[in-house]
Amino acid sequence: MLKKWMNQFIFSCKDVSFQVCNQGSQGLLTRFRLFLHRLICGPCRDYMTQIEQMDSSVKLLIGERQDQFERSKLDELTKRIINKHGK
Secondary structure, three states: OHHHHHHHHOOOHHHHHHHHHOOOOOOHHHHHHHHHHHHHOHHHHHHHHHHHHHHHHHHHHHHHHHHHOOHHHHHHHHHHHHHHHOO
């Protein structure tokens, strides 16, 4: 019973990678499900940490020029980096 509930409620690794790469406005339930998966899955925990570090690095690289870029262009750049190096 518990295993069935966990499989329905906690994201799979594939779902986690999709959610992390498509960071939009995530609801409370989605963030909680990511948190639960992060607690039990070491590889996904490492993956999420790497994505967070890459995102903050890109923002630091852009630095004072960030206001010149539209937010969508920054998101597009982040997704391209993730797609290129995340596989």
